[in-house]
Amino acid sequence: AGGVLAGFLLVQTVAGEIRELTKxxxxxxxxxxxxxxxxxxxxxxxxxxxxxxxxxxxRSFSLPATNHVKHATLRITADNLYRLYLDGRxxxxxxxxxxxxxxxxxxxxxxGTHVLAVEALNDGLEGGILLGMRIQFSKGEDRQIVSDDSWxxxxxxxxxxxxxxxxxxxxxxxxxxxxxxxSPWWLHPVNTINTLPLRPPDLRxxxxxxxxxxxxxxxxxxxxxxxxxxxxxxVQTRAQNLLEVERARIARDIHDDLGAAxxxxxxxxxxxxxxxxxxxxxxxxxxxxxERARDVSHALDxxxxxxxxxxxxxxxxxxxLCKYAQTFLSTTPIRCRxxxxxxxxxxxxxxPVRRGLLLAVKEALNNAxxxxxxxxxxxRVYQDREDVVVVVADNGRGFDSAxxxxxxxxxxxxxxxxxxxxxxxxxxxxxxxxxxxEFKMPLAHPAxxxxxxxxxxxxxxxxxxxxxxxx
Numbered sequence: 001a002g003g004v005l006a007g008f009l010l011v012q013t014v015a016g017e018i019r020e021l022t023k024x025x026x027x028x029x030x031x032x033x034x035x036x037x038x039x040x041x042x043x044x045x046x047x048x049x050x051x052x053x054x055x056x057x058x059r060s061f062s063l064p065a066t067n068h069v070k071h072a073t074l075r076i077t078a079d080n081l082y083r084l085y086l087d088g089r090x091x092x093x094x095x096x097x098x099x100x101x102x103x104x105x106x107x108x109x110x111x112g113t114h115v116l117a118v119e120a121l122n123d124g125l126e127g128g129i130l131l132g133m134r135i136q137f138s139k140g141e142d143r144q145i146v147s148d149d150s151w152x153x154x155x156x157x158x159x160x161x162x163x164x165x166x167x168x169x170x171x172x173x174x175x176x177x178x179x180x181x182x183s184p185w186w187l188h189p190v191n192t193i194n195t196l197p198l199r200p201p202d203l204r205x206x207x208x209x210x211x212x213x214x215x216x217x218x219x220x221x222x223x224x225x226x227x228x229x230x231x232x233x234x235v236q237t238r239a240q241n242l243l244e245v246e247r248a249r250i251a252r253d254i255h256d257d258l259g260a261a262x263x264x265x266x267x268x269x270x271x272x273x274x275x276x277x278x279x280x281x282x283x284x285x286x287x288x289x290x291e292r293a294r295d296v297s298h299a300l301d302x303x304x305x306x307x308x309x310x311x312x313x314x315x316x317x318x319x320x321l322c323k324y325a326q327t328f329l330s331t332t333p334i335r336c337r338x339x340x341x342x343x344x345x346x347x348x349x350x351x352p353v354r355r356g357l358l359l360a361v362k363e364a365l366n367n368a369x370x371x372x373x374x375x376x377x378x379x380r381v382y383q384d385r386e387d388v389v390v391v392v393a394d395n396g397r398g399f400d401s402a403x404x405x406x407x408x409x410x411x412x413x414x415x416x417x418x419x420x421x422x423x424x425x426x427x428x429x430x431x432x433x434x435x436x437x438e439f440k441m442p443l444a445h446p447a448x449x450x451x452x453x454x455x456x457x458x459x460x461x462x463x464x465x466x467x468x469x470x471x
Contacts, residue, residue, distance in 0.1 A: 024179045031181035034188060038100065040075055041146025043178040043185060044129035046153045053122040056154040057174050058115065060165060061145055065111035067137040075192065076131035078120040079185065088163030091198055094250040097128075098190045104197035109135065111332055116145070117154075117162040126184060128177050149173050239275060239453070251304045259304075262297045265291050302358075313346040314388055314443065317354050318381040321381040324358075325365060325379050332369050334377050334394070341382035349388070350444050356421045357390065357441045362415045364392040364437045367411075372396025372435060387423075393436040398429045414439075 024042065027035070035041075046055045063069065076084055079097035086108055094101050102357055120129050132146040151174040152167045181187035205211055264374070267292040276283040305311055305320055322338050329336045368377055374396030381390050400410075417423040423441035 004336070022351060024176050025146065025182050027179050027279070027297070028181060031179060031187060035180050038131035038180075038189070038192075039134045039144060039146070040100075040130050040180065042176045042180070043079075043182075044147045044149070044151060044174040045122075045126075045177045046127050047172070047175055049122065049126050051122070051124045053127060054119065054156060054296045055122065055127060055129070056117070056119045056161065057147075057151045057157065058117045058154050058161060058164070058167060058171070059145070059151045060113055060115045060167070062113045063135075067139050067141065068111070069106060069109045069135055070138045071136040071384055072109050072129060074103045074116075075100045075106055076103070076135040077101065077189070078118065078129045079127050079187050080123045080459055081121040083119045084140050085115075085162040087115050088117075088160070089201075092195065095449065096190075098186060099193055100191075100207070101193045101195065103195050105133070107197060107199045113165055113166060115163060119162075124193070127184065130185075147174075149176055162337065164167050168339060174315045206450065254300065258300055259297065262293055262300065266293045266297070268318065269293065312351065312354075314349045314383060315344045315346045317349050317358075317388075318344050319380060321358065321361060322379065324362070325377075328362075328365055329377060334369065334372075334374050337376060337378045339378060339380040344381075345383060347383065353421050353423075353441055353444065356417050357388070357423070357439060359419050360425065360439055361390055361392060363414050364439075368392065368394045368396065368435070371399070374434065383443075384440070387440050388443060390439040390441075392439075393434065395434045398431050398433045398435050400431050401427070402427065 005252075010136070029381065044057060046053075076092075077094060077097050077100050080175065081095045082093060084094075084103070086105065091105075091108075092103055093100060116133070118129055118131070120127065130147055132144065135143040135145075137143070137371045141352060144313055152171040153174050154171055158164075159166075178185060205223045266316070269286050273283050273286045273290075311317075311320070318340055322340060325336050325338070365377075367372060372394045374394035377394045379390070381387070381388070411427060415427075418425045418441060421441060423439065426438040426440075428438075429435035
C-alpha cells in the first residue's frame with residue numbers, strides 16, 4: 001500500500017500539484033459595491049486546483065418569445081486563459097485575468113434556449129472564472145446571469161459539450177472558490193476591454209434554411225420519381241421478357257408446324273409431277289405449285305427471323321441482310337460485293353425498325369435486279385452512333401428521277417416507309433452513272449427510344465473498312 005501511495009504522489013508531482021480549495025470569505029461592503037457596478041458573480045472552478053488544469057463550465061438559459069432582447073452584454077475574465085462559447089459558437093477568448101472583457105450579445109440572443117460555455121486553463125496556483133451577463137428586455141425588465149454554483153462542470157471526455165441543451169446527471173455543480181476582492185484576485189479590475197457588437201454569421205444563400213428546405217424537398221421529389229421510374233422499368237422489363245418468351249414460342253411453332261407442312265407439300269408435289277408426262281399441263285401446274293410453296297417457305301423463314309427475340313441485334317440483322325442479298329442476286333448476272341463494319345456490335349435493334357429497313361432494302365435490291373442492268377452491286381452496312389446505315393449502290397445505267405412516270409411508286413414507298421419509322425432514304429442517280437440508295441435508321445423506334453430509359457451515351461463508331469467480299 002505504501003508503494004502505491006508513493007507512486008500516486010509521484011504522478012501528481014509530475015502532472016502538477018493538486019491543492020485543496022480555500023473557503024470563500026465574506027463580502028465586504030466595498031466588494032458588494034464593485035459587484036453591483038460590474039454586474040459579475042463569484043470566482044468559480046472545479047473541486048481542486050492543479051497545474052496545467054482545464055476547467056469547463058456550462059449553463060443554459062431560456063428567453064421568452066413575448067419579450068424581445070433590447071440590449072445584452074457579458075463581462076468575463078479567467079485565471080489564466082479562457083474561451084467563451086455561445087450556442088456552440090466561439091465568440092471570444094482572453095489571457096489577462098486582471099482585466100474584464102465586455103461582449104455585446106444583443107444580436108445573438110433570440111427567443112428560445114441558449115447555452116453559455118467557458119473553457120479555462122490554469123497554468124499554476126489558483127484558477128477561477130468570473131463573469132456576469134445582463135439582459136435588458138424591450139418591456140423594461142432586466143435579467144442577470146452570473147458565475148455561481150448554478151453552473152455545471154463538464155468532464156473533459158465529453159464531446160460537443162458547448163452546444164448541448166441540457167446537462168447530464170454526472171456533471172457536478174461548479175464550486176465558488178472566492179468572492180470579488182478575495183486574495184489572490186483583484187478588488188477592482190485594471191480595465192474593461194470593450195469589443196464590437198457580435199452578429200450572427202453571414203450565411204450564403206445555400207446555407208439558409210429556406211434553401212436547405214427546398215433542396216430537401218427536391219431530393220424527396222427526385223427520390224419519389226426515381227422509385228416510380230424504377231417500378232415502371234421493372235414492369236416494362238417483365239412485360240418485355242414475357243413478350244420475348246411469347247415471340248420465341250411463336251417463332252418455334254411457326255417453324256416446326258407450318259415449315260414442316262410446307263416442306264411436306266413441296267415433296268408431295270414433286271412426287272406427283274413424276275406421274276404425269278413431260279410438258280403436260282398438269283405437270284406444269286404442279287411445278288408452279290411447288291415453286292410457289294418454296295416462295296412461301298422462304299417468306300415464312302423471314303417472318304420467323306423477324307419475330308425471333310434472339311435475333312434482335314444489329315449484328316444478326318447485318319448477317320441476315322448480307323445472306324439475303326447474296327441469295328437474291330445469285331440467280332442474276334449482278335455480282336454482290338459486301339462491305340460490312342468489322343466487329344459489328346450486338347446493339348439492340350427494334351423489331352419494327354429492322355423489319356421496315358429490311359423491306360426497304362429488299363425493294364432496292366429488286367429494283368436493281370429488274371431495271372439497273374448492272375454488273376456489280378455494293379452493299380455496305382455500318383453503325384453511326386445510334387443509327388444504322390445501309391447503302392445499296394450499283395454500276396448500272398441509272399435513271400433521271402425527273403423523267404420517271406408517276407405510276408412507279410417503289411422509290412416513294414421506300415422513302416415513306418423509312419420516314420414513318422424515324423429514318424431517312426437518300427437516292428442519288430443519273431443517266432449512265434448508276435444508282436446509290438442510302439438508308440439511315442435509328443436502332444430504336446422513335447416513339448419509345450427514350451421512354452422509361454436512361455439517357456444513352458453517344459459513341460462514335462469507326463468508319464467501315466474497305467474489306468470487300470466478291471460473290
